[in-house]
Amino acid sequence: MKRFFVLVALIFPLALSAQTKLSETVAEDFSNRVAHHYQLQHDSISGYIAEQLTRSGAGGLDIDSTMFNLKNDLPALDAALKYLYQYSDCNRQRFISNLRSMNLQTNSVFPLATYTANKYKNDTKALLEDKSDFLKTYTGPVTGKQAPAAIAQASATAGTTATTSEAAAAGTTAATTAGAAPAPAPTVADTRSWEVKPLFQVRTPEQLVEMYGKDNVTQRDATDLAGTKEGEAYVIYPDTDDELEIQFDGDNGNILTFSHFPSKWKSPYGIKAGDPLEKLIKVNGRPFRINGFEWTNGGLVNDWQGGALAGKNVTILLKANNTGDPKQYDQVTGDKIIRSDLPVLKKLDVIIQSVAFKSN
Structure with missing residues (x-):
């Protein structure tokens, strides 16, 4: 029977053997998403990567060209993955979450995560120490960049150019005359409907x-x-x-x-991405069962145990934010079914990562 839900960023089984090389398709997907986000104003991930590439010299003489074309500079692409891993505190699950936030294809996320975690697994201490030093002088992302003409044309074809609204915002900033304070923009009421x-x-x-x-x-x-x-x-x-x-x-x-939060949508049952596990238990009216993390269908609610959400076509993917202590996290990972009221889940700060609703 056909599955009734779609989660673009769902977990699939981890590779059984270490991945030592990225396919061209996966590398290009990551490159395109970095280029897209580098065009967004104040994008924290691409801004962090760009600054670290600049300081390390891995970005070359023209950091903008490098950021827009990582697929043709594989050493820089490797370095970008390293710094995204560093940005994620060298935590594999946070790294996966950050990849998903960049809207990579689902088939790209786990190859990238496995490849990067294996490549830099022995560098964790040095990367974290470097991040600590870096943040002492880092003043924030400098993004919202325009792609070079040749790359911009290719990006447009790939659908990675900045949105019309972002381009208009950039044009407005550039048009501001030197020394003249721009007039404050009037507050516009949000009249959009957020009913689902x-x-x-x-x-x-x-x-x-x-x-x-x-x-x-x-x-x-x-x-x-x-x-x-x-x-x-x-x-x-x-x-x-x-x-x-x-x-x-x-x-x-x-x-x-x-799969994004915070969100203005008024979702069914008041359940949203980012909500804590305790709220979900309260809405269901009783504890339920969850697939173990980091495994096939990991983090998905397996059985509502006859609660209020049973039979309501609600599919939930959970994630743990605090995974730094292996002794705790290992209790809920692997090929196992766990109860939602397991005490360790509260320590792991489990929240809703994605939620799907299907109409009856």
């Missing part, structure tokens, strides 16, 4: 465009739990905290997936 119930009744992408505007809707591949492409999905407000994914399943209804 109407989205369960939508049946075509054209309806989405009519409701939210063509600049706020984009198409992506839908994937199943194993990372296999399974049709297409549409994303409302892509690359923002309010990103929402919708997959049309004909007469079987729609699937709405939330």
